[in-house]
Amino acid sequence: MATRIQMRSPLPMPHTPEAPIYQQLAAHYREAIEKNALRLGMRMPSVRELMRRHAVSLSTALQTLRVLEERGWLEARPRVGYFVRNAGTPALEEMSDPDLREPFQAGDGHAGARFTGINERISLLVESGRRADIRVDLGGATPGEELFDTRWMNRSAAALLREQPGILAVGRSTAGTHPEFQAAMAHRALKAGMRLAPQDVMATSGNTEAVHLALAAVAQPGDVVAVESPTYYGLLQGIESLGLKTLEIPCSQHTGISLEALDLAVRTEPRLRAVVVVPDLQMPLGTLMPDGHKAALVKFCAQHGLALVEDDSYRLLVEAAEPPRPIKAWDVSGHVIYCESLNKTLAPGLRQGWMTGGRWHERVQMLKFAQSRNTNTLGQLLAARWTAAPAFERHLLRLRPRLRSQRERMAQAIARYFPAGTRLRLPPGGLSLWIQLPDGVSSSSLFEQALRQGIRIAPGAMFSNTARYDGFLRLSCALAFTDGVDGALRTLGQLAGAGRA
Incomplete structure (x- = not known):
């Protein structure tokens, strides 16, 4: 069905001395x-x-x-x-912010922290996608291989193995963070506005391990963790696996997590121990939290003794002259636990990340050693050398506009193919789009129908412990926009149009 959402087109503008x-x-x-x-x-x-x-x-x-x-x-x-914004992109009507005054409620009438079972629900959805015969995968959020300079990466990896031929045969006796990696990440942190000593850096296997270690260090089973809503489903799974409870805090598309609702949560949830945020290109909304909001959030958490866990997975993908500063740059009390993933920007197959635990750093190190011992040295050294090389900055300069082009082409296709009432805000960077479907269209139903057509999407129900996002879906822009992707979006639009109540 053709959409009735209008497209803005640039109009000629006078550029003469006689013009106003x-x-x-x-x-x-x-x-x-x-x-x-x-x-x-x-x-x-x-x-x-x-x-x-x-x-x-x-x-x-x-x-x-x-x-x-x-x-x-x-x-x-x-x-x-x-x-x-680009005048050539569709002026799709934007979704409005939810009520930002108080935490969301779960179906049982209590705060969202009371819900359990997200692990099983998400696992069933993921397994359904794995079993299906997928020809177009729009459900993930990992950049395609074509976006990386694999020849340069392979040459430098081979050079490192020639330099240290026994690196894969030697283990480390500590928690496993190599001094060269610590120095490299501390230097990158300084450039981003954070002041860290190299020994404050601990290597992790991506951000999933880092965030789980952070929460295990600051909370006990039965405690409550506040998260942005909607949020990445892997975080919801991790919180439940630790025996913790999730409290969903509404999130503005323009400023991020609601401080007003968080203040109410502090006063009503005595076991609230931590807040987890993705401040830059929040997943899945794509929100870019302003500096003033970052500073206020850090101050709030310090005043109330809350751990503020920062998931910095997407900041380097922000379309800006300079990447924004992470929340950790405002931390003077040690209440911010910073976790950076290099999966989306450096090398997805490396699964390399790092963290610094603030006032809980020693406990984080102890938990890391108890649970997974060492993080492989080869990956650390490759990450240290790759991020320090001029080629990495050149890679980012190429990566951001290519992702922007893919996002814009997908947005244009959605405007063409999806039914009237579809809403979309084009984010200032990142790997995905968060879409609000017209009233009466269920993304869970759309997910099942799309699988039968060989198309995988991420339904909104995956991003919350509540049922409030069944009318939303996340689509990946991480793969090249091909005729196959265009056809898949046309099919999704037809299914969404047919599914209106």
């Missing part, structure tokens, strides 16, 4: 966007900055921004500012 000043300025910034000097997701200069930079009045600065927004080159985010 605000139109001249708008044309100037439109040209900067077209030439990629201002890239998708970057923050535009504020009203005050435009006034100062161009010596114009408040009215002229406001008119400049409004014209660019009307033409589809900018999007306004309440209380945050204006951000660059």
